[in-house]
Amino acid sequence: MNVIDVLGDDGLLAQNISGFVPREQQIIMAEKIVEVIDQQDVLIAEAGTGTGKTFAYLVPALISGKKVIVSTGTKTLQDQLFTKDIPRLLTAMSLKIKARLLKGRNNYLCLHRYHKAALMPISRFPENKALFKHLRQWIYDTSLGEVSEFVDQVENRLLLANLTSTPENCLGSECDHYQDCFVYKARRKALDADLLVINHHLLFADMAIKQGGFGELLPNADLIVLDESHQVPEIAGRFFTHLFSSRQCKELLNDLLTEAGEVDAAFAAISEPHEHFKRALRDALLVMSQMPERESTRRLFQTPVVIEAFDLLMHQANTLLSALEPLVVQSTGLQNGYVRLAAMIDLLEDMRQQSDPAYVYWFEAREKYFALHKSPLDVADPLSEFRATMDAAWVLTSATLAVDQSFAHFQSQTGFEPAQTLLLDSPFDYQSQALMLLPKNLPEPNDFHFNQRMFEYLQPLIEQATGGVFMLFTSHRSLQMAASHFRQVSDRPLFVQGQADRNQMLEDFRAAGNGLLLGAASFWEGVDVSGTSLSCVIIDKLPFAHPGEPVLKARIEHINKHGGKAFYDLQIPKAIISLKQGAGRLIRGVDDRGVLVICDRRIISKSYGNRFLNSLPDMPVTHELDSAIRFMTQSTASNGH
Structure with a gap:
């Protein structure tokens, strides 16, 4: 069987899947992947919307016939691959293979923590009684043990922390429930899979564990496919970040109390230092709540009141550690708590010293929460090291990887060099299906009156749009201003991010057919509204990340210090990838038509604007509002409405 036998005009998919249309770009990509598998090489492929990249790599x-791991950007995409795409292909191709799905441990009920919680007052709270009654039988009936099977019955989401485990509090093979553990059952099944579907969070958790020299979560594979690869630098950065937080401290304190209650005299031995540590944590929280929300920790540990609070926290943590030491032989749970506390003390000391030049140290602080972070300046090195240990072919693909037709930025960020590259345009006819409106007469985006003028300018276009309208914002403040403006002046059904569940909001938007949806970051990608439900996408500003954000700020300083130009080497490429994601919401199907509006005049007034335009699909451009309205009304006529 070859690629043409399956994906060609008379192929198995054309014969067996109704509505399947062979696509030249899909076949080119699939044949390239065959070559890469044979050569055990690396392929980085941008496949424009509509290419059919999922079938092109599957x-x-x-x-x-090789062992394959497919990693996706989200659990939703993971479920779609496993429950829809793979079964359809296997049926059409008459193949029988072992396909498995594996999720992160927080998706599975932890039997150890469930049994502990069932004995605690939390199980007798009125809102939790029915759930615990249901779980008593469920743990015997379920085959997967996934919390998604009962999550709708959980009124307080904090309860899930008592029912699931983390890498820190898992007792591993020392646990009394190890043989029945849902996480380990899922992992044991995954080890013999021919095709394993995971998500990036799990892949990088595995990388981080291997980096520390521990055992493997994932089996070895001959081919690793990373779908939605544009997310890789950010997710990898999060997984190679070390974290010390008030939440970790509270979870540890709670776990120690629960475990100590089951060991003779243990509670008496630790109760006093436990209470002192708890008070010192409360003091640290109070001090941190007076600090800025997010900032480098450079000046934080030069502030006398902060130094004092963390000296006390460190002292009380060490005192509690000493009290725990003689108890570790009596209980696996207390031994786990001791190891966790020792690791947290070491990490806190490192955070205070800030001595590793390869990392940026920063903090976030809110009223009842603080976290100290140690994030890598660059994830290319750890990613390269990890890849070197894997004897596999790699395919990295997404609709948005190239910047100005080049993969250099993505490769330098991820360390996937050298690699074969492939740039496939969308098969959709953007020349006739889309129009880009670039207004010339709006104020500069940092002008005080920008938002108000933009809303007034867009009003006629929004009112005459034939289907639904997406407005995508780079800040929540602008989004809220738009919400209050359009509530007063528009009769369209209004959908505002944050006022309802995201998936429900999209369902309602599709059903409305003529809605106005206002969204920020999470609506720029992974949102699929095809047909007349969406005929216009409006983007307020070029999506430059805030340069004051601590990790980005440190990376900018690092690049500039080493002779680069961070604005051109980092900030513009990041913004281009985000803009491509937002613009990609518009044309999702072969019959879609619509207008893309970018309200930021810098795309035409600044020299770098061409890099943005060259990175977007090739579509006609107008600067006239009337032309955009005309295109929209014509599209209605041509669609027969």
Whole structure:
């Protein structure tokens, strides 16, 4: 069986899947992947919307007969692959293979923590009684043990922390419930999979564990496919970040109390130092709540009141550690608590010293929460090291990887060099399906009157749009201003991010057919509204990340200090990838038509604007509002409405 046998005009998919249309770009990508598998090489492929990249990588993976891991950007995409795409392909291709799905441990009920919680007052709270009664039988009936099976019955989401485990509090093979553990059952099944579907969070958790020299979560594979690869630098950065937080401290204190209650005299031995540590944590929280929300920790540990609070926290943590030491032989749970506390003390000391030049140290502080972070300046090195240990072919793909037709930025960020690259345009006809409106007469985006003028300018376009309208914002403040403006002047059904569940909001928006949806970051990607439900996408500003954000600020300083130009080497490429994601919401199907509006005049007035325009699909451009309105009304006529 070869690629053409499956994806060609007379192929198995054309014969067996109704509505399947062979696409040249899909076949080119699939054949390239066959080559990469044979050569055990690396392929970085941008596949424009509508290419059919999922089948383009799954078909060569399946016909290769090799062991394959597919990693996706989200759990939603992971479920779609496993429950829809893979079964359809296997049926159409008459293949029988072992496909498995594996999620992170917080998706599975932890039997150890469930049994502890069932004995605690939390299980007798009126709002939790029905759930615990249901779980008593459920743990015997469920085959997967996934919390998604009962999550709708959980009124207080904080309860989930008592029912699931983290890498820190898992007792591993020392646990009394190890043989029945849902996490380990899922991992044991995953080890013999021919095709394993995971998500990036799990992949990088595995990387981080291997980096520390511990055992493996994931089996070895001959081919690793990373879908939605544009997310890789950010997710990898989060997983290679070390964290010390007030929440970790509270969870540890709670776990120690629970475990000590089951060991003779243990509670008496630790109760006093436990209470002192708890008070010192409360003091640290109070001090941190007076600090800025997010900032480098450079000056933090030069502030006398902060030094004093963390000296006390460190002292009380060490006192509690000493009290725990003689108890570790009596209980696996207390031994786990001792190891966790020792690691937290070491990390806190490192955070205060800030001595590793390869990392940026920063903090976030809110009224009842603080976290100290140690984030890598660069994830390319740890990613390269990890890749070197894997004897596999790699395919990294997304609709948005290239900047100005080049993969250099993505490769320098991820360390996937050298690699074969492939840039496939969307098969959609943007020349006739889309129009880009770039207004010339709006104020500069930092002008005080920008938002108000933009809303007034867009009013006629929004009112005459034939289908739904997306307005995508770079800040929540602008989004709220738009909400209050359009509530007063528009009769369209209004959907505002944050006022309802995201998925429900999208369902309602599709059903409305003529809604106005106002969204920020999470609506720029992974949102699929096809057909007349969406005929216009409006982007307020070029999505430059805030340069004051601590990690970005440190990376900017690092690049500039080493002879680079961070604005051109980092900030512009990041903004281009985000803009491509936002613009990609518009044309999702072969019959879609619509207008893309970018209200930021810098795209035409600044020299770097061409890099943005060259990175977007090639579509006609107008600067006239009337032309955009005309295109919209024509599209209605041509669609027969």
